[in-house]
Amino acid sequence: MADLEAERLARAYLLRVAEPPAPAVAEFVAAHGPVAAAEAIRAGDCPKRVQDETDARRSHDLSQRDLDEGARLGMRLLIPEDDDWPGWALLSLELAGSRGVPGVAPPLALWVRGAARLDDATTQAVAIVGARSATTYGEHVAGELAYALASQMVPIFSGAAYGIDGAAHRGALAASGTTVALLGCGLDAGYPAGHVVLLDKIAEHGGLVVSEYPPGTPPARHRFLVRNRLIAALSEGTIVVEAGHRSGARNTATTAGALGKVVMAVPGPVSSGMSIGCHELIREAGATLVASVDDVVETVGRLGTSRPEKVRSKRPTDGLGPDALRVHEALHRREGKSAEQISAESGVPVARVRALLPALELDEFAERCDSGWRAKVRR
């Protein structure tokens, strides 16, 4: 576990050094691992693109302080090397990035408050987002949808803003469901001020409060937009309940669409300026109109888990999570390998490798042999 903590420290450093989204840093870390990447960045010994994303703050190494401070404040730093990292959901960001969608680099790590597993919370999750200056109608609809979906075990993701976001979180809490708040500032920023108690409740009642910004990071407009990609990526589909002509909620919906996720919008009176964005999404952007919780379930269910198209192709390993995939790729067809060897080659922690191998065996992706584990040839 020493490696894991070194990786956590490295990623705490990287999160503070690179303002998200940092596509060059994300690639650099994916290629070299977080520890080596952090060292190279700290030393300024990295490609120009990576330097551009890190030069301003690379000497600010507050990683240990951040981890200590985070622990004191009841947060932890969730990293891709942890087994509750939502790698599957976040894969949509990597795939969109590789298709050329801008601004969708995956997060280097996530600060988290709350006891739930984030990977579990992303399963069949729905995001409900909308205007801060929502109407009574919009807040009512958001609350009712969140309550009904959470009652059916659908986790509700949102952005903790006033208006629609708050109503969605509260609706899910009222149903004792899981709700996850993604913030555009540090988890200790006390923002939005009127939702500090709400965020505490979310963290204490089986939900999660999540941010890629280190403790102490103040809110900023661009951070909300950057944060929106995480709301879009971590849920199966995004519902916009109320939105003006130009709005952050529409930005989340557009991102969700670019990630291959389901985009839904709730209609409202045509005389309401707060429904204009929803009507435009339906009319011009192909969003699906949802007027009831049944509509939402039918829409999300109909499209299944809405995995981006590249992953929907016919390869049998498409059903595997990212760790299982990495383990499977480390297996050889003839020669067996030990769990330790597989761990070293795949970068997946050995405990997780040991947990995944029997599952891979059950699904006929792996088999035991005299010298350990090898890939099973599928016909």
Added chain:
Amino acid sequence: MADLEAERLARAYLLRVAEPPAPAVAEFVAAHGPVAAAEAIRAGDCPKRVQDETDARRSHDLSQRDLDEGARLGMRLLIPEDDDWPGWALLSLELAGSRGVPGVAPPLALWVRGAARLDDATTQAVAIVGARSATTYGEHVAGELAYALASQMVPIFSGAAYGIDGAAHRGALAASGTTVALLGCGLDAGYPAGHVVLLDKIAEHGGLVVSEYPPGTPPARHRFLVRNRLIAALSEGTIVVEAGHRSGARNTATTAGALGKVVMAVPGPVSSGMSIGCHELIREAGATLVASVDDVVETVGRLGTSRPEKVRSKRPTDGLGPDALRVHEALHRREGKSAEQISAESGVPVARVRALLPALELDEFAERCDSGWRAKVRR
């Protein structure tokens, strides 16, 4: 003109004898002309299918009385042989019928009140229909849409019912625009009772009140549904403003879709039972969401005149109206024919043939020769 009046008398008889829609009678009349068809039906000397549609009432010849009574009440019987017959718009019914859509036989004639030309009124017309038990919201939106469209010279068609229909007619009248009311009863039925004054106003202020039912025909539920096909056919697109889960307005929208016309629906609060039908149309039936008059103009304009696909094909004669088409088809490539001959062969009145031939010549569909008129071979 003696022919034309004989045809009018024959069609007055046919309208009373055959309860619309009467596909077999419509075909029979198209094949033999109204005078011969009426004679054959009166004598019971016609195919079984035609007999089935006419046997119950074929001895009720009230045609002269209907024409006299109609004239006394300020109505006239518009027939396909008249040059203001909306043959182009109604062609959508014939084409849909030939594709197997049920219940869309074209009308044999139309009773009309008001001085306007119905063929002109159908040009770029929009139908606005919806629930009788509309909300204040729905009536407001219907009135505003009708007012704004009528101000832009778009004729507004509707069904004269309470609620949305009435609001649409009133909105168009307020803009001094053209509005056309299609009834499911005789024009003298005084129905709906609360709209008698509204219907008088429509007829007196440049609009039209139209029905295929002879004077004295009482309203009936099935007649409203049958009437809906005319609302759908005579307009370029249908807007449903409010509609319950099952409603006549949805029936009009479905028919409009089957005719290849544009179907639009106005969203409303998801908490309103009167918007359920609109949301279902958008969500499940592919209706285009319209939230403003600009949306309507863009939708109807974008699809142009929305002619059914079969007519959109590349034949050069596709741009011709039905009478011009019939005249053109009666022309020979080599031998010239007189206007009288062409009239006899095409069934188009000779005065109209004389009026159409120079236009066909101008468009290079016809040319003069020593023996009269012949088809021009187009390269």
